[in-house]
Amino acid sequence: MKSTTRRTLAAVVTGVAAAVGVAATPTTAAGAIPVPVPLDGAETALGMELPEVAGELPVPTAGAPEGPRYVEGRLLPERTLPQLPVHGGLPGADLRQPLPRVLGDDFDHAAVDVPAAGLRTLAPGLSLDAPLTAPNPGAFGLPTAKLPQVGLLTPMVRTVPVADLGVGPGL
Structure with missing residues (x-):
């Protein structure tokens, strides 16, 4: 060559x-990767029209956690173990089924479209406080004893999934 x-x-x-x-x-x-489902070979082998199917797979990404906050009067900061945010999505799908003009001449298919929906989560976190107070000037600068405090920061899941169901002409 x-x-x-x-x-x-x-x-x-x-x-x-x-x-x-x-x-x-x-x-x-x-944030989503399309996944087509090839059914052309099955259509040819069976000699009939099959539904068109496609999907979407979300790509999760980790966010930056919000760091500890120092509060006056506490020895340990709030959010000792911070919550980790993860952004991703719910998988989506698109399905189109051919109809042999069951609903009239203008309706050739039924379709369900469920796009990938955004998903925001927060992992659980932990907030601790030591069993000692801040230095007390009335006790010659020594800390005094108190009950320890432990708090669990609850996890969170937030999403808004949607779907569209319809019939129309053409496939």
Whole structure:
């Protein structure tokens, strides 16, 4: 193979790789990866129209925890073990089932669209306080004893899933 042919082939491969990289970037930035389900071979083998199925898988990302807060009068800071936020999503699906004009001439399919929904979570955290007070000037600068305090910061899950059910023309 000539060197000019090799250079041309290398340029084409580099261009295709760059195009694929650019095309993949918005998907990962969106937080969900599309997952198509190929049923074309089954349609050909069975000789009938099958539903179109596609899905979305979320990409979870960990956030930065909010650090401990120092409060006057306490020896240990609040949120001794901070809560870790994790952002992700619920998986999505898109299903289109062909209908043989059951509902009239304008309705050829029934569809269910459940897009990937955002999900925000916080792991449980812990807040402790020592069994001693801050230095007390009335006791020559020595701390006094008190009951220890322990608090559990509750976990949180927040999401708003949606779905769309409809019928329409075409598949």
